Amino acid sequence: MGLTRCRVCRGVVSTRTELCPYCGTQEPAKPEWPNRRYFWTSLVVVFVAIVLAQLLVWGPAERDLDEADKQLEAVERELERARQTPEYEQLRRWAEDEP
Numbered sequence: 001m002g003l004t005r006c007r008v009c010r011g012v013v014s015t016r017t018e019l020c021p022y023c024g025t026q027e028p029a030k031p032e033w034p035n036r037r038y039f040w041t042s043l044v045v046v047f048v049a050i051v052l053a054q055l056l057v058w059g060p061a062e063r064d065l066d067e068a069d070k071q072l073e074a075v076e077r078e079l080e081r082a083r084q085t086p087e088y089e090q091l092r093r094w095a096e097d098e099p
């Protein structure tokens with residue numbers, strides 16, 4: 001039989017003792033659940049999953065948005081060029097002459 005630490009008070013206890021002699025906890029050698037290492041491991045796994053989800057789901061959406069922005073800019077440039085043509089000037093005058 002070995003020695004370990006009580007999961008509650010960290011006092012040195014036998015691995016087979018049923019009651020911690022310091023704090024009275026039952027089965028003090030039994031690891032608490034979830035133990036700290038398990039907790040941090042789960043946290044890291046969840047964090048990595050969120051980052052991956054961002055890359056897989058929101059990444060392409062962001063790229064689509066960029067693409068839409070570029071297309072909008074192209075349309076605005078095209079419109080600006082059209083405004084400088086004589087045809088546009090004619091159309092504008094024709095529209096102003098309408099009652």
Ligand SMILES: [Zn+2]
Nearest residue numbers: 006009020023
């Ligand atoms: Zn204890």
